[in-house]
Amino acid sequence: MSSLPAESIREPRVLVVGQIEGAVESTVNNGASIHSCRHMLEAISLAGHERFDAIFVVLNGLDAHLESALMTLRRASHGARLVLLATMAEEVRARGLVRSVREPRNVADDYLLCPVSTQELLGTIAPSEAPAVPAQTADAARLSELERLATEDDLTGLKNxxxxxxxxxxxxxxxxxxxxxxxxxxxxxxxxxxxxxxxxxxxxxxxxxxxxxxxxxxxxxxxxxxxxxxxxxxxxxxxxxxxxxxxxxxxxxxxxxxxxxxxxxxxxxxxxxxxxxxxxxxxxxxxxxxxxxxxxxxxxxxxxxxxxxxxxxxxxxxxxxxxxxxxxxxxxxxxx
The missing domain is CATH 3.30.70.270 (Reverse transcriptase/Diguanylate cyclase domain)
Structure with missing residues (x-):
């Protein structure tokens, strides 16, 4: 397991699973403790022993038995928010996993399109999950909305x-x-x-x-x-x-x-x-x-x-x- 540099007084804890290169763009002064691991089995073990506010899973390279692996990770994660990181080609698959329900919860809570910044990652954590960084979370949410507007046609709702x-x-x-x-x-x-x-x-x-x-x-x-x-x-x-x-x-x-x-x-x-x-x-x-x-x-x-x-x-x-x-x-x- 490796850690990405971050600075914060009260740091929300974040885990990124999979091939982080090209998926997450590192930034300075993230206001979070961001950890990463390559393999799903390692992530499941880590999530069972430590508490994270959110877990981000890079879809690329995690094809085998993905839905079952995500549900196992969710059960081990003590209620952490589970977000998928997908390329544009994987967006439909990510959307399907978010919609898929395996009792008692959805397979995943949300998805983001890669590459993403660590600020965008933090923007998916609700203020109650990360009370020390509400301003940063709000900024990231606004950034996410601006990015959506930048890729959609405002008249028809289609992509631009x-x-x-x-x-x-x-x-x-x-x-x-x-x-x-x-x-x-x-x-x-x-x-x-x-x-x-x-x-x-x-x-x-x-x-x-x-x-x-x-x-x-x-x-x-x-x-x-x-x-x-x-x-x-x-x-x-x-x-x-x-x-x-x-x-x-x-x-x-x-x-x-x-x-x-x-x-x-x-x-x-x-x-x-x-x-x-x-x-x-x-x-x-x-x-x-x-x-x-x-x-x-x-x-x-x-x-x-x-x-x-x-x-x-x-x-x-x-x-x-x-x-x-x-x-x-x-x-x-x-x-x-």
Whole structure:
């Protein structure tokens, strides 16, 4: 076990479990006694003999029997707050563990996205758990809220361009290590300016919110949906290695074959938004709204995030040239 330097008069005690490098950014004057250990068994033993206000578990590298291990750690920890530290690619899994209930408590209390500062760690400890640092806790809570606002689109509630760029970079690194496929969809609403001119910007904003809600419903929970500007949206479809294969998804015969499931989800959204009775557009709104989109896949169409974005944008432009209201795959002039 090792200790990170910290200064405090009344120090809340914190334990960080797992590969701390790259997950927690060390800061000075933390106002806490922060300890770390590499292995879950060591953490369970330590939590049974010492009391901690909060325990943070880095998900990376802790795949085997994770839920059972977390419950064992919780039982040994004398009521300490249990928070997961996850990369963007692990966010859906972390959210599921927080929601999962194993009597008498949830598997975990909360999660944070890595990398985090020690100030953010302390911000998850309630003031009653760390009475000596309420000002610092409040500052960390405000910082956490600012970071949330910095990664979300305030109009639609989707992720924003900043989050999309960082997530795409991280997920492509993860895909390279794990050998799975990532597909990027870029789309926009056809002739959106016409709706703003005809109905006003307030109605235009409502259309964007309704479109955002519909695309979110058409995607899987772990896919990332973002609004990247104006009426432009992006979706990152990716294969979670920890999920079993979908028996209803057509088997991919070669590594170079385009992602059929991502295409079918994009097509489903295109058809649904065209068929939707959009309340914002009044009685004549149904069937008036269409989208055009472009799909590109990693690694077959591009080798990095910037190139993948460029290829998907090229496919989107091709969809416009072909007459709009369609989804185009990179390198394919016809639908699969």
């Amino acid at each position: 361009r900043r989050y999309l760029g960082e997530f795409l970079r991280q997920i492509l690194q993860h895909a390279t290590r794990e050998g799975f496929q990532v597909t990027l969809l870029l789309f926009d609403i056809d002739d959106f300016k016409r709706y703003n001119d005809a109905f006003g910007h307030t109605v235009g904003d409502r259309v964007l919110r309704e479109a955002a809600l519909l695309i979110r419903r058409c995607c899987r929970e772990h896919d990332v949906v973002a609004r990247i500007g104006g009426d432009e949206f992006a979706v990152v479809f990716w294969d979670r290695p920890d999920l079993p294969a979908n028996p209803h998804e057509p088997e991919r015969r070669t590594a170079a074959e385009h992602p059929r499931q991502a295409y079918f989800m994009a097509e489903r959204f295109r058809r649904q938004i065209s068929d939707s009775n959009l309340s914002s557009l009044g009685a004549g709104g149904q069937g008036t709204l269409t989208i055009s989109g472009g799909l590109a896949a990693f690694p077959q169409d591009a080798q990095n995030a910037e190139a993948l974005f460029e290829r998907a944008d090229q496919a989107l432009l091709e969809a416009k040239r072909q007459g709009k209201n369609r989804i185009v795959l990179v390198g394919r002039e016809s639908n699969p």
